[in-house]
Amino acid sequence: MTHIRNVFNAGYAELHGLNADPNTVIKIQGLVKEMLETNEHRQRRIYQELTEEYQAFALPGVISATYLFIDQLGNSRTRDMLAGLMVTLCANNTAAQRLLLRSGIVDNPFEESRQVAFAAYQALPTLLLTDEDSAWLLKKARQFATTDRHSAVLLYELLLKQSRGYKEALDDCRTWFAGPYETSAPSALMNALLRYYPQEIEATLTRLFEAIEEKDTEAGKNIKREVRLPDLTALKPAIAAAAARLKQQETRNSRGSKVKAVEFFFEGAVADQIAQNADQIATWSDIVEQYKLELLSRYWWQALSTAVKTPTSGQSELKSYIEQALPRANDDFALWGYIQLMFLANPHHDKKSGGVKAWATQLLADLLVSNPDVYQQATKQYEGLNSGNVGGDGPKQGPGRQVGIKSSST
Amino acid sequence: MTAYGIDLGTTTTLIARAYAGLGTETINADIMPIRQKIMRNGAFSEINIDYMPSIAHFPHEGGALVGSEALTISVSEGSVSHSVRAVKRLMGQSFLLPEPINRTAADISALYLTHVLRGVSFSSRDELTVTVPASFTANQRRDTLQALQTACRTLGVALPDAKIGNLLISEPVAALLANLAEDLQLAEPLRRLNIDKSPLVLVYDIGGGTLDLTLVKLEWRNPAHPKNLSNLYFDVRELNRYNQFGGEDFDIEVAGKLLTHFIEANPELEQLDLTDAEVQQVRFSLIDAAEQLKKSINEELGFALPGESITLSFTLPNPITLREREYGFTDWEISSQDYETWVAPFLTYRADPRNTLYPIESLLARSDLSLNDVDYFLLVGGMARFAPLQTALQAAWQRDTGFLTTTAPHQNVAKGAAVYSFLKARSDQFGIDEPAADAYYVRKSDGFSLLLDRGSVSEGDKGEYTLTGEGSDLRLEIFAGESPETTNSLESIYPSLVYQGSVLVPLGKKYSQGTKVWIQMLRKREDYSKMPSLKIWVNTETNLVSTISYNQLHGKD
Numbered sequence: 001m002t003h004i005r006n007v008f009n010a011g012y013a014e015l016h017g018l019n020a021d022p023n024t025v026i027k028i029q030g031l032v033k034e035m036l037e038t039n040e041h042r043q044r045r046i047y048q049e050l051t052e053e054y055q056a057f058a059l060p061g062v063i064s065a066t067y068l069f070i071d072q073l074g075n076s077r078t079r080d081m082l083a084g085l086m087v088t089l090c091a092n093n094t095a096a097q098r099l100l101l102r103s104g105i106v107d108n109p110f111e112e113s114r115q116v117a118f119a120a121y122q123a124l125p126t127l128l129l130t131d132e133d134s135a136w137l138l139k140k141a142r143q144f145a146t147t148d149r150h151s152a153v154l155l156y157e158l159l160l161k162q163s164r165g166y167k168e169a170l171d172d173c174r175t176w177f178a179g180p181y182e183t184s185a186p187s188a189l190m191n192a193l194l195r196y197y198p199q200e201i202e203a204t205l206t207r208l209f210e211a212i213e214e215k216d217t218e219a220g221k222n223i224k225r226e227v228r229l230p231d232l233t234a235l236k237p238a239i240a241a242a243a244a245r246l247k248q249q250e251t252r253n254s255r256g257s258k259v260k261a262v263e264f265f266f267e268g269a270v271a272d273q274i275a276q277n278a279d280q281i282a283t284w285s286d287i288v289e290q291y292k293l294e295l296l297s298r299y300w301w302q303a304l305s306t307a308v309k310t311p312t313s314g315q316s317e318l319k320s321y322i323e324q325a326l327p328r329a330n331d332d333f334a335l336w337g338y339i340q341l342m343f344l345a346n347p348h349h350d351k352k353s354g355g356v357k358a359w360a361t362q363l364l365a366d367l368l369v370s371n372p373d374v375y376q377q378a379t380k381q382y383e384g385l386n387s388g389n390v391g392g393d394g395p396k397q398g399p400g401r402q403v404g405i406k407s408s409s410t
Numbered sequence: 411m412t413a414y415g416i417d418l419g420t421t422t423t424l425i426a427r428a429y430a431g432l433g434t435e436t437i438n439a440d441i442m443p444i445r446q447k448i449m450r451n452g453a454f455s456e457i458n459i460d461y462m463p464s465i466a467h468f469p470h471e472g473g474a475l476v477g478s479e480a481l482t483i484s485v486s487e488g489s490v491s492h493s494v495r496a497v498k499r500l501m502g503q504s505f506l507l508p509e510p511i512n513r514t515a516a517d518i519s520a521l522y523l524t525h526v527l528r529g530v531s532f533s534s535r536d537e538l539t540v541t542v543p544a545s546f547t548a549n550q551r552r553d554t555l556q557a558l559q560t561a562c563r564t565l566g567v568a569l570p571d572a573k574i575g576n577l578l579i580s581e582p583v584a585a586l587l588a589n590l591a592e593d594l595q596l597a598e599p600l601r602r603l604n605i606d607k608s609p610l611v612l613v614y615d616i617g618g619g620t621l622d623l624t625l626v627k628l629e630w631r632n633p634a635h636p637k638n639l640s641n642l643y644f645d646v647r648e649l650n651r652y653n654q655f656g657g658e659d660f661d662i663e664v665a666g667k668l669l670t671h672f673i674e675a676n677p678e679l680e681q682l683d684l685t686d687a688e689v690q691q692v693r694f695s696l697i698d699a700a701e702q703l704k705k706s707i708n709e710e711l712g713f714a715l716p717g718e719s720i721t722l723s724f725t726l727p728n729p730i731t732l733r734e735r736e737y738g739f740t741d742w743e744i745s746s747q748d749y750e751t752w753v754a755p756f757l758t759y760r761a762d763p764r765n766t767l768y769p770i771e772s773l774l775a776r777s778d779l780s781l782n783d784v785d786y787f788l789l790v791g792g793m794a795r796f797a798p799l800q801t802a803l804q805a806a807w808q809r810d811t812g813f814l815t816t817t818a819p820h821q822n823v824a825k826g827a828a829v830y831s832f833l834k835a836r837s838d839q840f841g842i843d844e845p846a847a848d849a850y851y852v853r854k855s856d857g858f859s860l861l862l863d864r865g866s867v868s869e870g871d872k873g874e875y876t877l878t879g880e881g882s883d884l885r886l887e888i889f890a891g892e893s894p895e896t897t898n899s900l901e902s903i904y905p906s907l908v909y910q911g912s913v914l915v916p917l918g919k920k921y922s923q924g925t926k927v928w929i930q931m932l933r934k935r936e937d938y939s940k941m942p943s944l945k946i947w948v949n950t951e952t953n954l955v956s957t958i959s960y961n962q963l964h965g966k967d
Contacts, residue, residue: 002684004673007692008666021654022908023763030905068904071856094686102505109887109912130686132509
């Protein structure tokens with residue numbers, strides 16, 4: 001909505017494209033070039049001239065300057081400066097925001113320039129995306145999904161941020177994960193889905209697990225590295241989605257058969273949240289325990305083990321939690337904690353983990369005294385896992401793991 | 411055969427017809443009426459008008475409307491978002507106008523062309539010329555040609571390939587042709603231009619949306635032959651860069667003042683937050699009112715003594731309906747002095763392209779010339795009728811003679827285009843060699859490289875490059891901008907570059923990083939539409955892998 005006095009304000013209906021008024025575009029490009037090369041005092045003067053005198057009319061020139069002077073956008077300082085300028089020029093101006101979206105992001109053939117415009121768009125305090133813009137953007141995103149995944153992710157992020165396009169984004173994301181894994185676009189889109197649709201995390205992850213199981217373990221490895229949960233509250237639906245998937249698996253297959261997608265997800269996204277929120281992890285651990293699912297317990301402890309090796313400020317808190325939780329926990333749940341400690345205490349394992357190995361060794365010694373039955377059972381399982389006779393594994397050990405798998409099949 | 415010319419203007423479209431005059435070798439041109447619907451007593455009726463507003467309206471149901479009917483409907487409540495005007499400013503940019511328009515500027519221009527050509531029963535036997543600003547880039551010319559091709563397709567008229575390259579002519583040159591055609595009908599002593607002296611003419615063409623300057627040297631091709639248009643050589647020396655500035659800018663500036671008064675007269679409007687459609691409706695209505703005010707002031711000034719200020723009582727011509735209530739104002743006393751104060755930034759010298767005087771200086775400076783070196787100043791275009799502008803330009807000219815205006819400067823461009831059609835029909839060889847306003851560059855990983863200089867050169871240098879990676883397709887990104895000749899270094903022209911589009915060139919097979927590539931841009935001398943093509947060789951200088959016409963360039967593949 002626009003106040004009637006602003007009907008003729010800069011940029012209201014004039015900003016159709018980048019080249020409509022080449023004289024202004026060229027003048028602005030000259031100012032941007034000077035801004036990129038001059039001292040801070042002059043930079044401030046130019047910034048002021050652009051934002052106060054030209055206002056939104058400067059935007060086409062600023063956008064096109066980003067692809068004329070790509071060579072000078074190598075460092076984040078210049079990129080941030082131009083993105084900041086775009087944000088100021090677009091604030092509370094529908095026409096300017098539309099131009100930034102269409103010409104700066106969607107139709108911009110220059111990757112570096114598109115990134116600057118995208119950063120600006122993301123930083124806008126208020127987005128004025130109309131229904132018509134959204135419909136157009138969604139159409140473009142779907143087109144890009146088959147030709148240019150990075151562009152599709154950019155557009156979907158914009159839509160998801162505005163609470164639009166969830167179904168289409170999830171469909172495309174699922175298709176990408178179910179097919180050969182290319183670049184990091186599938187994970188980037190998954191992260192956007194998890195971030196902007198927290199109420200759908202369980203459904204989203206369920207589709208993700210299905211898709212990965214369908215096809216490609218490469219994709220699974222990538223989710224360990226690339227997929228991340230937005231915050232700690234996302235753990236609850238994530239655990240629920242994993243539990244549902246594992247329950248399905250336990251019903252269908254023999255005990256012990258792994259669900260790699262869930263395992264990778266726990267070692268990546270879940271471990272990351274644990275490492276960041278060690279002080280609150282007891283609650284979540286209780287939730288996992290209540291599910292009474294062997295694989296879920298196992299992956300949870302794998303995630304805890306990964307987190308405890310991560311040198312964060314919460315590392316000691318996490319160690320304390322494990323020290324207190326293991327003696328108290330239900331034996332079935334605790335079993336996988338013991339096993340992970342054995343991996344951590346392994347003399348050939350993770351030499352760089354510093355104090356973790358010594359800590360695990362000491363804790364295991366204490367547990368042997370307090371609960372010898374579980375300890376014995378864990379030792380048996382651990383040896384089985386280490387020799388490859390049991391389906392499953394502990395923390396990854398690099399190339400050696402491939403040898404182990406190969407021996408098992410002969 | 412009939413020779414037609416169309417002035418496809420930012421705010422109005424005109425069509426003219428040229429025919430042989432009474433004397434030998436003389437050519438006459440007339441503006442043709444365009445059938446349009448106007449509102450009379452609450453109902454539309456058809457009449458002939460000698461121009462058509464370049465406005466289109468796309469109703470909820472039924473086909474598109476253009477011209478006066480579209481203008482009338484566009485300012486009514488709830489219609490404005492379905493209307494579009496001044497699309498000429500968007501030519502060369504391949505995006506679709508937002509819903510519900512959902513068409514490109516070229517599509518909408520095609521509607522205007524279809525309407526005017528249908529009105530004259532245009533057929534494939536006829537000759538046609540459409541005008542474009544001299545400074546239009548290849549992209550803008552390409553879109554104009556596409557609009558014309560679409561219109562002909564709609565009308566079922568074949569457009570022979572041989573004619574396509576010679577369908578466009580620049581507006582200033584067309585206006586000059588019209589003036590010369592008129593002048594050459596007069597006895598030699600009465601003629602305003604003395605071509606025997608090989609004069610330098612500055613054509614100042616200011617229309618609704620474009621200010622186009624062209625510096626032309628006129629000479630007889632053969633002084634011994636009859637002194638007629640066919641014997642005239644137009645040496646186009648200088649063009650300004652495309653300058654999106656014209657009468658509509660005056661109207662928008664004045665519309666801002668009308669808005670202030672409109673709100674003062676209707677203070678309750680301060681409480682309203684307008685939707686996008688309402689914003690457009692208020693804009694359209696006030697710009698339309700400003701245009702009418704400009705015409706009224708100009709008419710009154712026509713009856714005033716030189717230097718005298720006039721005052722008129724202005725009432726908003728059409729009340730603006732917002733939320734089912736009509737708003738307007740009546741009897742606002744506006745003097746010509748008020749008006750000139752409002753538009754003073756345009757009429758008083760300022761170093762800004764959006765000024766009526768500065769572009770003259772900047773154009774002549776390119777050739778190290780001043781206005782004193784120019785023999786004639788020809789003022790044409792719709793806005794040329796505006797008395798305060800004439801006064802400002804005459805003051806800058808500082809001479810009693812050589813400042814040429816015509817009685818209907820807004821019709822000169824269409825008439826000149828028709829004259830050009832007539833000359834083309836008379837001889838296949840006839841053509842006016844106009845240079846392009848911009849030079850063309852290709853983007854490299856480390857900057858830009860000149861492909862084709864501005865001016866009339868038909869072939870750019872065959873530049874040698876290497877592939878930056880392994881691949882079987884080469885992406886070329888083309889920019890237009892200043893000529894490197896006017897600056898000290900190539901890098902200093904970078905800010906003048908405007909992206910034109912990219913093309914993916916199939917190399918035929920995969921080549922490794924570092925493979926040599928040669929690229930050349932060519933503009934055929936006989937192709938007056940000024941659309942260059944690209945030739946690409948790979949690996950060896952004889953291995954030509956592709957010749958690409960400009961039409962294959964896109965903003966994004």
